[in-house]
Amino acid sequence: MSSATDTQPEVTKRASAPLYAKHAKIYPKKVTGPFRRLKWAVLVALLGIYYILPWIRWDRGPNAPDQAVLLDLEGRRFYLFFIELWPQQIYYLTGALILASVGLFLATSLAGRVWCGYACPQTVWTDLYVWVERLFEGERGDRIRMDQGKWTLNKLWRKAAKNAAWILIAFATGGAWIFYFTDAPTLAWDLVTLNASSTAVWFILLFTGTTYLLAGFAREQVCIYMCPWPRFQSAMTDEDSLVVTYREYRGEGRAHLRKTQSWEERKADGHGDCIDCNACYHACPTGVDIREGSQLACIGCGLCIDACDEIMTKIGRPKGLIAFDTQNNLVSMATTGKKAVYKLVRPRTIIYSLLMVVVSGMIAAGLVLKPSLDISVLRDRAPLFVALADGSVRNAYTFKISNMTRDSRDYTLTASGLAGIELSVAGEHQSDSAARLRLSAAPDQVATYRIFVTVPRASVTAASVPLTLTLTTAGGDGDSYKTVFMGPAN
Amino acid sequence: MAKNVEKDALSGVETTGHSFDGLKELNNPLPKWWLYVFYVCIAWSLVYYVLYPAWPLGSTYTKGVLGYSQREDLAKSLADAKAAQAKYLDRIAKASVEDIQKDKDLLSFAMAGGRTMFNENCSACHGAGGQGAKGYPTLADDVWLWGGTTGDLYQTIKGGVRQGDVVETRGAPGVGMTAFGRDGILDKTQIDQVTEYVLSLTNRATDKAKADKGKTVFEENCVACHGDKGQGSLAAGVDGVGAPPLNTAAWVYGGDRATLVQTITNGRAGEMPAWSKRLDDVTIKQLAIYVHNLGGGK
Numbered sequence: 001m002s003s004a005t006d007t008q009p010e011v012t013k014r015a016s017a018p019l020y021a022k023h024a025k026i027y028p029k030k031v032t033g034p035f036r037r038l039k040w041a042v043l044v045a046l047l048g049i050y051y052i053l054p055w056i057r058w059d060r061g062p063n064a065p066d067q068a069v070l071l072d073l074e075g076r077r078f079y080l081f082f083i084e085l086w087p088q089q090i091y092y093l094t095g096a097l098i099l100a101s102v103g104l105f106l107a108t109s110l111a112g113r114v115w116c117g118y119a120c121p122q123t124v125w126t127d128l129y130v131w132v133e134r135l136f137e138g139e140r141g142d143r144i145r146m147d148q149g150k151w152t153l154n155k156l157w158r159k160a161a162k163n164a165a166w167i168l169i170a171f172a173t174g175g176a177w178i179f180y181f182t183d184a185p186t187l188a189w190d191l192v193t194l195n196a197s198s199t200a201v202w203f204i205l206l207f208t209g210t211t212y213l214l215a216g217f218a219r220e221q222v223c224i225y226m227c228p229w230p231r232f233q234s235a236m237t238d239e240d241s242l243v244v245t246y247r248e249y250r251g252e253g254r255a256h257l258r259k260t261q262s263w264e265e266r267k268a269d270g271h272g273d274c275i276d277c278n279a280c281y282h283a284c285p286t287g288v289d290i291r292e293g294s295q296l297a298c299i300g301c302g303l304c305i306d307a308c309d310e311i312m313t314k315i316g317r318p319k320g321l322i323a324f325d326t327q328n329n330l331v332s333m334a335t336t337g338k339k340a341v342y343k344l345v346r347p348r349t350i351i352y353s354l355l356m357v358v359v360s361g362m363i364a365a366g367l368v369l370k371p372s373l374d375i376s377v378l379r380d381r382a383p384l385f386v387a388l389a390d391g392s393v394r395n396a397y398t399f400k401i402s403n404m405t406r407d408s409r410d411y412t413l414t415a416s417g418l419a420g421i422e423l424s425v426a427g428e429h430q431s432d433s434a435a436r437l438r439l440s441a442a443p444d445q446v447a448t449y450r451i452f453v454t455v456p457r458a459s460v461t462a463a464s465v466p467l468t469l470t471l472t473t474a475g476g477d478g479d480s481y482k483t484v485f486m487g488p489a490n
Numbered sequence: 491m492a493k494n495v496e497k498d499a500l501s502g503v504e505t506t507g508h509s510f511d512g513l514k515e516l517n518n519p520l521p522k523w524w525l526y527v528f529y530v531c532i533a534w535s536l537v538y539y540v541l542y543p544a545w546p547l548g549s550t551y552t553k554g555v556l557g558y559s560q561r562e563d564l565a566k567s568l569a570d571a572k573a574a575q576a577k578y579l580d581r582i583a584k585a586s587v588e589d590i591q592k593d594k595d596l597l598s599f600a601m602a603g604g605r606t607m608f609n610e611n612c613s614a615c616h617g618a619g620g621q622g623a624k625g626y627p628t629l630a631d632d633v634w635l636w637g638g639t640t641g642d643l644y645q646t647i648k649g650g651v652r653q654g655d656v657v658e659t660r661g662a663p664g665v666g667m668t669a670f671g672r673d674g675i676l677d678k679t680q681i682d683q684v685t686e687y688v689l690s691l692t693n694r695a696t697d698k699a700k701a702d703k704g705k706t707v708f709e710e711n712c713v714a715c716h717g718d719k720g721q722g723s724l725a726a727g728v729d730g731v732g733a734p735p736l737n738t739a740a741w742v743y744g745g746d747r748a749t750l751v752q753t754i755t756n757g758r759a760g761e762m763p764a765w766s767k768r769l770d771d772v773t774i775k776q777l778a779i780y781v782h783n784l785g786g787g788k
Contacts, residue, residue, distance in 0.1 A: 383621030386630045386785060389738035396630070396785055426783040427597060448598075452785050 025147065026220060028130055029140040029282040033306025042118045043127055051172075054179035060084075061406050063443065071181050083367060086404060088374060095363045099356060106352035108236040110344075111324060112243035116229065117301030122222050125173070125215035126285065129166055136162040140282060166216045167208065174207030220286035223299055230296045239327040240343045244300050246280075246291045246322050249334035254291070257315060273321050279311050280304035280322055290322055373409075374402040375471050377481045385486050387457075393487040394454040396426075401449070401471065403441035409473060413437040413451070417467040418459040418485055426450035439471070453485060460487030575603075583772050587640040590779055597779065604780025607773050611765070612781075620784045625743055625760060630784040633740035634724060635732040636660045638788035644778035648771075650764030651732065659764060661732050666759020670711065676754070680707050685750045691720045691737040692745070732760075 687704025717726030
């Protein structure tokens, strides 16, 4: 920020203050302007997605859910439009999380905490709740007066109505959440006819409670005290990141506007453009005075910019006393009065962008090449091996075939690695052994077989010999699994 | 209360009057939230006393109006689990072991149930996975003393081996392999010769002449139970004996020379309890299916 000598007294002042700050309720003032409009637009879009997504249908054929986005925990399948994930493919979630965090890093290095200011659920729901609060209790001044005043009938019904509306929104939030985990229309009907499971009701109530608490009361405290992101977000920004900034060089020294004084006289007195009207401070949803510089509580929503621009227009000064600006530009303007060149392409933006391209490429490639067959083999450990009457040695394997298609599939199992392998499968015809086995798996199911591999004693050349089990479909594609065959060590 | 209430100059908080080497204890009140939680807990405990079992009264206790009991809960959840299995258990009860083997659903249910019951009841002697131990036949291989079909296995588990008071037991109680040495039927030379012959059945003989002499001893004493080629009573078609084959790689007590001499000298008579006395029929059927599918079932 500014040079060391400037901040010195401030630091001393801070150090002597107690570490515990009593929470003061924040009454954000209504703002109009481009950033406010953007925030509304994002809010409507995100809430729209949240509420509509579970209702979108997607035809997957018979015997499969037709919900576009369904996290079927009970059936152990995730459905995302054309993607269907089995539990063992959970690593795609890791990929998605990496992509999300790198995206967050990129956005932060470009424009500060825009995620916090616009897209974070905490911000979106708090914004909605403040709007409801304003609807019932009025503007900032009215709300402060009402909170300080006595309980009257007017205050009672307004508070009650506000809380009722909040709980309604919270209920709708919690209600929508569970639609992602089970078939939405069925569950909605169950809820209406009071037939929903206790699990569903429990989660609705849980999310109703948390929404009501977090958006209604905790609000900015979540950002300041609970969220880890503000703690390390400063590592993502640099001198070329656009962050919400008070242009100190233009605003200081701040002083109230005197009608009798012309702007030239005011400048000659050593005063800047800031008329100390506190509009920026009153507009802030987290109670930040942006003129104190970039700080942890600032969520980068830009509402103070709208508030300040409105005032600047009124008093006939140019907009942008508070703006999304870079550290470099600020220093350059303060020292030389020249605009710094904005650098969009910097090492960190390049690295983050590249990482995003690579990770999305990997996910996309993984999804395209995603096999429709997965096999898993578990060798019997007790007994390690069995000596048969004729001296030959047998190992048993639990063989699982995950048929990730919508059709019933037939497979051929072969084994290689030792001479004279005979295969058989536990069940009715287990005494029929052959060099290859015919196995099958029902659609979208895991078929489990107990496979016996028998070889002549002479083939077992060591206590453990590598063995490869290969499963092929009629179409020719397949999968193989490397395991071992164990026998007596000579 | 102390008469002279002293206030700490720095914090403005009253002191308790306690002083330790000049350090004074401040009389800070408990945090409000803590205090209220404490009161709520007391209130809840009163509600709890009424609702749930709480106070011991000699040999009984206050039952609580909800009538809650962990024992009953357990009994109920066990009954529920049983009821959930009922549709399979009922079918298993009605089906023969051969039919269970053919039905894929029943087979996998019986395999899972049989596995649990095997681990609880059988693995102590026969080993996990039926790997066997000295004197306890391996169940995963393809050598059987009393038959390896599901029906045979069902019968053997049910009646046990050489059990006194069970009608359908395998073999006769107390009747096993003769103690040829101890009872003076064969002398040491003959035992040595017949041992050599038995070893020759699995191509391990070292003295051809001795084995040939042993063959005579074998034909006179052993073929009645073990068969003319040492193929065992099952393959030779001798009922109710359970004499193991002597021409395979599998041995119940061990196939080395010293063990064979010991066996021929002292005889053997393995036993197994009749599980029908301890387990129900449905469980025994599941066990038969499980053992059959260990790998050696015929």
